[in-house]
Amino acid sequence: xxxxxxxxxxxxxxxxxxxxxxxxxxxxxxxxxxxxxxxxxxxxxxxxxxxxxxxxxxxxxxxxxxxxxxxxxxxxxxxx
Numbered sequence: 001x002x003x004x005x006x007x008x009x010x011x012x013x014x015x016x017x018x019x020x021x022x023x024x025x026x027x028x029x030x031x032x033x034x035x036x037x038x039x040x041x042x043x044x045x046x047x048x049x050x051x052x053x054x055x056x057x058x059x060x061x062x063x064x065x066x067x068x069x070x071x072x073x074x075x076x077x078x079x080x
Contacts, residue, residue, distance in 0.1 A: 002035045006049040009040050013056045021056075026063040033062050 001009075013021050023040050029035040035045070037060040044051040 001039045001044075001049070003049045006039065006044060006051045009058070010050050010054065010056070013058060018056050018058055021058050023058050023060045024063060025060070053059075 009021075009023065025033045025035075025036055027036065038045055039049075039051055039062060040056055041059045043054045043056075047053065
């Protein structure tokens, strides 16, 4: 997830509250979608963007299935 999108997600979560924000990804590659889900849930794993060290805990879904349903991303990708 690029730095601009990280900043957008962070701003929306701060403005509306994390409990009111849902993130939907449409990436065709599971690894890319999983990394993005980890970023908006547990923070930027590269520690390079606005979400470095910021755990938003947002609800994250893929356009064709669930990425994360629990309060903590477990790294299992598309399983629900």
